[in-house]
Amino acid sequence: MASKTITLHVNGEVRTITVRASDTLLFALRGKLGLTGPKPGCLNGDCGACTINVDGWPMKSCLMLAVEAVGKEVVTIEGLHDTPIQRAFVEEFAFQCGYCTPGFIMNCHSLLKQHPDADDRIIKEWLESNICRCTSYIEIEKAVKSVLRKEEPGG
Amino acid sequence: MEVIGKSVIRKDAAEKVTGRAKYTHDYQTGRILSCKMVISPYGHAKIISIDTSNAQKVPGVRAIIAGKHYPLTGEAIRDRPPIAVEKVRYHGEPVALVVADTPGQAKTAADLIKVQYELLPVVNSPTQAFQKGAPLVHEHLGEYKKEEDSHPVPGTNIATLYKIRKGQMDKGWAESETVVEASFSFAPSDHAAMETRCATAEIKPDGTIIIMTSSQAPFMVKRLIADYFGEDMGKIIVHTPLVGGAFGGKASVQLEVLAYLASKAVGGEPVKLLNSREEDIITSPxxxxxxxxxxxxxxxxxxxxxxxxxxxxxxxxxxxxxxxxxxxxxxxxxxxxxxxxxxxxxxxxxxxxxxxxxxxxxxxxxxxxxxxxxxxxxxxxxxxxxxxxxxxxxxxxxxxTPTRVKxxxxxxxxxxxxxxxxxxxxxxxxxxxxxxxxxxxxxxxxxxxxxxxxxDSDAPSGVILTFNRDGSINLMSGVVEIGTGTKTVLAQILAERLKMDVDNIHVRMEVDTQTTPEHWKTVASRGTFMGGRAVLRAAEDVIQQLKEVAACVLKAPKDDLEIADSRVFLRDDPSIGLHFKDIGYGYKYPNGETIGQQIIGRGSYILRHLxxxxxxxxxxxxxxxxxxxxxxxxxxxxxxxxxxxxxxxxxxxxxxxxxxxxxxxxxxxxxxxxxxxxxxxxxxxxxxxxxxxxxxxxxxxxxxxxxxxxxxxxxxxxxxxxxxxxxxxxxxxxxxxxxxxxxxxxxxxxxxxxxxxxxxxxxxxxxxxxxxxxxx
Amino acid sequence: MLPFDFDYFQPKSLKEAVELFRYLEQQGKQPMFFSGGTELITLGRIDLAFSDAVIDIKNIPECKVMQYSGDYLFIGGALSLTQIEEANPFPLLTKVASEVADHTARGKITLGGNICAQIFYREAVLPLLLADSQLLIVGPEGVQTIHINDIFQQQLKLKKGELLVQTATERRFIEAPFFTVKRRQQWDTGYPLITIAALKIDQEFRVAISGLCPFPFRSQEAEAYLNRQGSMEERIDGALSVLPKPILDDVEGSAQYRLFVLRNLLYDALVALE
Known part of the structure; x- marks a missing residue:
C-alpha cells in the first residue's frame, strides 16, 4: 500500500501529487496542493464547507477520495475569479465569519451553471446541502437570486 | 453622518469570497507535528489503567501524555485537570494526548491506547445534582483554588450560588391577586461554529511560547498559560487569525493548554491540535x-x-x-x-x-x-x-435592576x-x-x-493607529474578527471622526498579543462599544499630533485647523492645508529640514463604575x-x-x-x-x-x-x-x-x-x- | 482522514471485479466493493468500517446503465442518486431518493451504496420493494436475477464477493400512482422519523416503510389489512397490529410517537391513493 502518484486537473492546471489511496480529495487539495479554500467542517459529508465542483457539479471533497478525481475537472474556490456570485456575496453581506463561504459559493456557482433558471424549490434543494451558522440564509438567497435575475435575458 | 450607518462593504469581504481568508488550521508552513486526543467514552468513571504500549510502537509517534498530574485549570474555580487523572467527569473529556508526525499516525496510535474504566453513578441533570445524596462530581471541592466571588459548597455539587434579594417578599405576595408558578428545563447544546477549534503551540529554544488559536480570547490564553504553568507572560505570544464563527464557544481556554503541553512533551517542537467535529461538540465546552x-x-x-x-x-x-x-x-x-x-x-x-x-x-x-x-x-x-x-x-x-442599578x-x-x-x-x-x-x-x-x-470590571480595550506614507491609516485593535464585522465598524468610526474615506483606512484582521493592544475578549457584544471608544480616543490623539505639525507649517494656531478628507486645513480657507501624507511622518521642508515625527495614535478604554x-x-x-x-x-x-x-x-x-x-x-x-x-x-x-x-x-x-x-x-x-x-x-x-x-x-x-x-x-x-x- | 490505507482498484468489467475480489480475499485481504464510498469514508474515519482493498466499480459499464429494455427499466447500482433524480425515469424513486442526505451528498451516494448501507434507513430500497423489482447480482457463481423480496430481508443478503449490478423494474409499476412522505423529528433536515412509500397496483395498496424499525421493509401483512373493506380506522389499526418488531425508540423519536406519526401517514397514503 505504497503511496500513489496521481495527476489531477485542478483549477485549469495539471498537478501531479503523491497520496495514499485512502486520502480524501479535501486532504489532498489542502495538504498537497495548498488549496485551503475548501474547509474541513465535519469530514462527514454533513456541513458542506469543503464543497468544490467536479465536472461542473458540487461535491463534498471530504466524501471523495483523491484517486477518484483522476480524469475529472476539479474546481475549488481558488479557481473562481470575480464571478457574479462572488460579487453578490460581497454586496449582500452573505457571509460573516467566512468559513462556510467557499463551500457555499461553489455550490451556488454550480447551481447557477446547471440551473440558470432555478426556482425556489431547486434553490432550496441545492443549498440545504451547506450549513451557514452566522447568516440567516436570507442574505445568501438574495445573492443567488440577484445573479439569477441578471442572467435572465433582458433581466 | 457620512460613514456611520452606511452599509460599508466589509474589509474582509474580498479574501472571504475568494477562499484566501486564512483560519488557524490553514496556516501550514514548515514541519508541524499532529496531536490527537483520546477522549472518555463515559460520563462518569474511574480510570483504572491506561495502556499505551501498543500506541508507542506506531511509527511516527513522538510522545504520549496520559495519567500525568498537571496544575488544575479553570477560570472561576481551578477544578479541571487539563488531561483527566484518576477519573473522568464527562463524555468527551481528554484522557490522553498522542503527538506524532502526521495526523494519520496520531489517530492510529490514539486508537491503540487502551483505557480501563470503572463506571461511577452519573449526575445527569442539575436538578438531580441538587438533590441531597446525589453522587458527587468533585469530591474535593473545598480544596480548589478559586476566584474571590466563587463559592463552591464542599460535599455538594454546587459550584457557586448567586443571590438576589430586593424589596420585601411578603409585601409583594400580599399585593398579588394572581400568582403563577412554572418549571422549565432543557439540556445543554452546542455552538456548532463551522470552524472547529484549533490550536498550535511551539516553544522556542529561548523559552518563547508561540501559540496560534481560533479564539475569542487570545489575551486570556496568554494570561492563563502564564498563570497555570508559571511561564513568563512576556514570553507568550498568541496569534489569532480570522475565526470561523465563535458564538461564545471560543471564549474558553482549552485546546491552547493541551497544545502547549503537547509541544512541551516533544521538546518544544510545533504541534497542532485540531478538533474533529465530534470533539468540538462534546470535548470542548x-x-x-x-x-x-x-x-x-x-x-x-x-x-x-x-x-x-x-x-x-x-x-x-x-x-x-x-x-x-x-x-x-x-x-x-x-x-x-x-x-x-x-x-x-x-x-x-x-x-x-x-x-x-x-x-x-x-x-x-x-x-x-x-x-x-x-x-x-x-x-x-x-x-x-x-x-x-x-x-x-x-x-x-x-x-x-435586580442588582439595584438605577x-x-x-x-x-x-x-x-x-x-x-x-x-x-x-x-x-x-x-x-x-x-x-x-x-x-x-x-x-x-x-x-x-x-x-x-x-470584568477592569476589562480594557486598546487601539493603535499608524500612518502609511500615502497618508492612509492602519488600525490595530485587539478585537478578534469572529464574523461580526466589528473591525469594519471600527474603521467606520475612525473614518467618521476624521471625516475621511473609509477606503483609506486599513484594518489589521489578525491579532497577536505581542503587538496588538489588548481587547479583553471579543465577547458580550462589547467590540463596537469598547473598541469604538478606544478608536475615538486614538483618533483624538492623532488629530492633536497632526494639528501640531500642521500648525507649525501653516503658521496658524491649532484652534484654527480642521481635519477632513485626509487633510489638515484652515477652517476659513480649506485650500490652505496639508495632506496626511505630508505630515504623517513629519514635515520635510524643501531644504530637507524636518519637523514633527512619525505619528502613532493610541487610544484605550475601560468601563467605568463596575x-x-x-x-x-x-x-x-x-x-x-x-x-x-x-x-x-x-x-x-x-x-x-x-x-x-x-x-x-x-x-x-x-x-x-x-x-x-x-x-x-x-x-x-x-x-x-x-x-x-x-x-x-x-x-x-x-x-x-x-x-x-x-x-x-x-x-x-x-x-x-x-x-x-x-x-x-x-x-x-x-x-x-x-x-x-x-x-x-x-x-x-x-x-x-x-x-x-x-x-x-x-x-x-x-x-x-x-x-x-x-x-x-x-x-x-x-x-x-x-x-x-x-x-x- | 482515514486511519488506515488500502489498495485501490478500478476494474473495467464485472468479471474482473469478481475475480479481483476472490483473489484479494485469498491474499488475506478484506476487500470491499465501492461505488459512492461515502460510508467507508465517513464510518472508516470513526473506526466503524474497514477495508484494505477497495474495488471501485464506477468504471464498469453495466453498473452505470439507465434505460428501458423492453418493458423493464434498468438502473445501474453505481449511478449517483443525483443522476437518477435528474433523469427521473422512475418518479417514485426520484422522490424517495431526493430526501436522502442532501443534494450535494447525493451526487456521491449511489443507488447500490444506499441499498447496501450499514446505516439502517436505506430508503432508496422502498420503491424497489413496492415495485417487485428484480436485482441483477454478480458473484463467483456468475450473474443471477433475483426478485427483491427473495433477497432483501431487512437488508440485501449478498454473499461474500457478490455485487449488486442493476435493478430492473417493470414499467407498469413505474407508472402506477404512488405516495411518499419523509417525516423527520423536526423540519426538513435529518434522518427519517418515518419514511413511507406507497403504491397502488391492480387495485391494491402496497406500502413500504423506513425509520420505523432498524431496517426498511414492505409488510404484506399490513397491506392485507389496508386492502380490506371497512373503515379507514379499522384498516389502519389492523395494519399497525402486524408491524415487524422492534419499533425504534431512540433520539429521533420514541416508539409510541413513531406509531402516532405512522398512523397519520397511513391515513394520508390511503386518502391519496383511493
Whole structure:
C-alpha cells in the first residue's frame, strides 16, 4: 500500500501529487496542493464547507477520495475569479465569519451553471446541502437570486 | 453622518469570497507535528489503567501524555485537570494526548491506547445534582483554588450560588391577586461554529511560547498559560487569525493548554491540535443547560408585585465560565420587567455533562425562555393581552435592576417603544390565531428581553493607529474578527471622526498579543462599544499630533485647523492645508529640514463604575448598559400532526445607533436564526451513562437553508451616551427572545403549555397526550 | 482522514471485479466493493468500517446503465442518486431518493451504496420493494436475477464477493400512482422519523416503510389489512397490529410517537391513493 502518484486537473492546471489511496480529495487539495479554500467542517459529508465542483457539479471533497478525481475537472474556490456570485456575496453581506463561504459559493456557482433558471424549490434543494451558522440564509438567497435575475435575458 | 450607518462593504469581504481568508488550521508552513486526543467514552468513571504500549510502537509517534498530574485549570474555580487523572467527569473529556508526525499516525496510535474504566453513578441533570445524596462530581471541592466571588459548597455539587434579594417578599405576595408558578428545563447544546477549534503551540529554544488559536480570547490564553504553568507572560505570544464563527464557544481556554503541553512533551517542537467535529461538540465546552422555576405574582392591573426565581444551571463537569454565566443569569434574572420585590437563587451546578462556555446571549436566551413562558401564563390567567402585560411592566428609566442599578435614559433602551414597533411590524392587531383551514392555523407568540454585559470590571480595550506614507491609516485593535464585522465598524468610526474615506483606512484582521493592544475578549457584544471608544480616543490623539505639525507649517494656531478628507486645513480657507501624507511622518521642508515625527495614535478604554455584587443581596453594578428588545414568532401549525413551519420571526431592538446597516441586520437576523435552531431543534441527547448520543452535524442539526422563516427587523434608536456615536451592543439580542417567542407561539397553537426545549413536534404530542390522560 | 490505507482498484468489467475480489480475499485481504464510498469514508474515519482493498466499480459499464429494455427499466447500482433524480425515469424513486442526505451528498451516494448501507434507513430500497423489482447480482457463481423480496430481508443478503449490478423494474409499476412522505423529528433536515412509500397496483395498496424499525421493509401483512373493506380506522389499526418488531425508540423519536406519526401517514397514503 505504497503511496500513489496521481495527476489531477485542478483549477485549469495539471498537478501531479503523491497520496495514499485512502486520502480524501479535501486532504489532498489542502495538504498537497495548498488549496485551503475548501474547509474541513465535519469530514462527514454533513456541513458542506469543503464543497468544490467536479465536472461542473458540487461535491463534498471530504466524501471523495483523491484517486477518484483522476480524469475529472476539479474546481475549488481558488479557481473562481470575480464571478457574479462572488460579487453578490460581497454586496449582500452573505457571509460573516467566512468559513462556510467557499463551500457555499461553489455550490451556488454550480447551481447557477446547471440551473440558470432555478426556482425556489431547486434553490432550496441545492443549498440545504451547506450549513451557514452566522447568516440567516436570507442574505445568501438574495445573492443567488440577484445573479439569477441578471442572467435572465433582458433581466 | 457620512460613514456611520452606511452599509460599508466589509474589509474582509474580498479574501472571504475568494477562499484566501486564512483560519488557524490553514496556516501550514514548515514541519508541524499532529496531536490527537483520546477522549472518555463515559460520563462518569474511574480510570483504572491506561495502556499505551501498543500506541508507542506506531511509527511516527513522538510522545504520549496520559495519567500525568498537571496544575488544575479553570477560570472561576481551578477544578479541571487539563488531561483527566484518576477519573473522568464527562463524555468527551481528554484522557490522553498522542503527538506524532502526521495526523494519520496520531489517530492510529490514539486508537491503540487502551483505557480501563470503572463506571461511577452519573449526575445527569442539575436538578438531580441538587438533590441531597446525589453522587458527587468533585469530591474535593473545598480544596480548589478559586476566584474571590466563587463559592463552591464542599460535599455538594454546587459550584457557586448567586443571590438576589430586593424589596420585601411578603409585601409583594400580599399585593398579588394572581400568582403563577412554572418549571422549565432543557439540556445543554452546542455552538456548532463551522470552524472547529484549533490550536498550535511551539516553544522556542529561548523559552518563547508561540501559540496560534481560533479564539475569542487570545489575551486570556496568554494570561492563563502564564498563570497555570508559571511561564513568563512576556514570553507568550498568541496569534489569532480570522475565526470561523465563535458564538461564545471560543471564549474558553482549552485546546491552547493541551497544545502547549503537547509541544512541551516533544521538546518544544510545533504541534497542532485540531478538533474533529465530534470533539468540538462534546470535548470542548458547550452551550449551558438550565432547570428553572419561576413564580410571579401580579395585582389586578397586571403589575408584577413579586417574583421568586430559582435557576439551576447545568455547568457540566467543570465550572470554568459557567460560574460567570450563572452570575449573569442572576443579574438580569427577571427579564426586562420592573419588579420591586424579588428573590432569586442562581446556582451553578456540577453535572456529568460536557462543561459550559459562554453562548451568544450569555444566560439570557436561556432564562428568557423560562421568564417569557411564565409571562404568557400570567397573561393568560389575568386574561390580558400578552404584549400589554409586557408593556405595563416594561423596565424604564427611573426603575432599578435586580442588582439595584438605577436606570436612566442612557443606560437602558426604550422597551415600550420596541413593543409598539413590534405590534406594527408583526401585525399584532390581526390576532394571535388565524385559521388557514380546518387543519392548519397560523399562530403568533411574543417575548421581550434585556441584557447587560457582565464583563470584568477592569476589562480594557486598546487601539493603535499608524500612518502609511500615502497618508492612509492602519488600525490595530485587539478585537478578534469572529464574523461580526466589528473591525469594519471600527474603521467606520475612525473614518467618521476624521471625516475621511473609509477606503483609506486599513484594518489589521489578525491579532497577536505581542503587538496588538489588548481587547479583553471579543465577547458580550462589547467590540463596537469598547473598541469604538478606544478608536475615538486614538483618533483624538492623532488629530492633536497632526494639528501640531500642521500648525507649525501653516503658521496658524491649532484652534484654527480642521481635519477632513485626509487633510489638515484652515477652517476659513480649506485650500490652505496639508495632506496626511505630508505630515504623517513629519514635515520635510524643501531644504530637507524636518519637523514633527512619525505619528502613532493610541487610544484605550475601560468601563467605568463596575463593581462586584454583594454576596447576600446581589447589589452592585454588573454592567454598563442594558439593550432591550421585543420579539415575535409566527408559525403555521398542523393541528393533526403537531408539526409546524416557521413563517415569520421579528425582532425590534433598541440599537442606540445603527453603525453599518447591512452588518447590523446580518447580526440580528443571524442571531434569530441561531435562536430558532436552539429553540426548535438543537439539544444534546444523553443516555443513562451520560453519553451524548448525537455528536455529529447529521444528528445535531443547525438550521438549514429554506427551513428559515421570513425575518423582520426593526430598530429603535435611543442613543447610549457613552457608546461611540450612541451605539449599543447588538450581536446577541436577536437570539435571546426566540426560544420564548417560539415557545409561546407553539403553546398558543397547541393549546398546551410547553416547558422544555427543543420545541419539537414530539414534545407537543407528549403534552397533548398528557393533557388527554389527565382529563380522562 | 482515514486511519488506515488500502489498495485501490478500478476494474473495467464485472468479471474482473469478481475475480479481483476472490483473489484479494485469498491474499488475506478484506476487500470491499465501492461505488459512492461515502460510508467507508465517513464510518472508516470513526473506526466503524474497514477495508484494505477497495474495488471501485464506477468504471464498469453495466453498473452505470439507465434505460428501458423492453418493458423493464434498468438502473445501474453505481449511478449517483443525483443522476437518477435528474433523469427521473422512475418518479417514485426520484422522490424517495431526493430526501436522502442532501443534494450535494447525493451526487456521491449511489443507488447500490444506499441499498447496501450499514446505516439502517436505506430508503432508496422502498420503491424497489413496492415495485417487485428484480436485482441483477454478480458473484463467483456468475450473474443471477433475483426478485427483491427473495433477497432483501431487512437488508440485501449478498454473499461474500457478490455485487449488486442493476435493478430492473417493470414499467407498469413505474407508472402506477404512488405516495411518499419523509417525516423527520423536526423540519426538513435529518434522518427519517418515518419514511413511507406507497403504491397502488391492480387495485391494491402496497406500502413500504423506513425509520420505523432498524431496517426498511414492505409488510404484506399490513397491506392485507389496508386492502380490506371497512373503515379507514379499522384498516389502519389492523395494519399497525402486524408491524415487524422492534419499533425504534431512540433520539429521533420514541416508539409510541413513531406509531402516532405512522398512523397519520397511513391515513394520508390511503386518502391519496383511493
Amino acid at each position: 458547550c452551550h449551558i443547560g438550565l432547570d428553572a422555576t419561576v413564580k410571579f405574582g401580579a395585582d389586578r392591573n397586571g403589575r408584577i408585585r413579586a417574583a421568586e426565581i430559582r435557576y439551576l444551571w447545568d455547568g457540566g463537569a467543570y465550572s470554568d465560565k459557567a460560574v460567570d454565566v450563572t452570575r449573569s443569569g442572576a443579574v438580569d434574572c427577571t427579564g426586562p420587567y420592573d419588579i420591586e420585590n424579588l428573590w432569586c437563587d442562581s446556582y451553578c451546578m456540577y453535572t456529568n455533562h460536557p462543561y459550559a462556555s459562554p453562548f451568544r446571549g450569555f444566560s439570557h436566551s436561556e432564562l428568557s425562555f423560562a421568564i417569557e413562558r411564565t409571562m404568557d401564563l400570567l397573561a393568560q390567567k389575568l386574561n390580558m393581552d400578552p404584549l400589554e402585560l409586557r408593556y405595563i411592566n416594561a423596565i424604564k428609566p427611573g426603575d432599578t 436606570l436612566n435614559k442612557s443606560n437602558v433602551g426604550n422597551l415600550r417603544k420596541c413593543i409598539d414597533k413590534l405590534k406594527e411590524l408583526f401585525n399584532w392587531d390581526e390576532g394571535i390565531i388565524k385559521e388557514v383551514n380546518k387543519r392548519y392555523v397560523r399562530v403568533k407568540g411574543v417575548s421581550c428581553s434585556w441584557k447587560t454585559s457582565t464583563i 463593581t462586584h455584587l454583594d454576596p447576600e443581596t446581589g447589589a452592585g453594578k454588573p454592567g454598563p448598559e442594558w439593550t432591550v428588545a421585543a420579539y415575535g414568532v409566527e408559525i403555521e401549525f398542523d393541528k393533526r400532526d403537531y408539526t409546524y413551519r416557521l413563517i415569520k420571526a421579528c425582532t425590534v431592538v433598541d440599537i442606540g445607533n445603527v453603525m453599518n446597516e447591512k452588518a447590523a441586520l446580518g447580526q440580528v437576523m443571524g442571531a434569530m436564526s441561531m435562536g430558532l435552531a436552539f429553540a426548535g431543534r438543537e439539544t444534546f441527547y444523553f443516555d443513562e451513562l451520560g453519553r451524548v448520543l448525537n455528536p455529529q452535524l447529521r444528528t445535531y442539526r443547525p438550521l438549514r437553508y429554506g427551513e428559515n422563516p421570513q425575518y423582520v427587523v426593526g430598530f429603535v434608536e435611543t442613543p447610549q451616551l457613552d457608546g461611540p456615536y450612541g451605539a449599543r451592543g447588538v450581536g446577541e439580542h436577536g437570539l435571546m427572545g426566540m426560544p420564548g417567542a417560539l415557545g409561546n407561539a407553539l403553546s398558543n397553537a397547541a393549546g398546551v403549555s410547553l416547558h422544555h426545549l427543543p420545541l419539537i413536534p414530539e414534545l407537543v404530542w407528549r403534552a397533548k397526550e398528557a393533557a388527554k390522560n389527565a382529563s380522562i
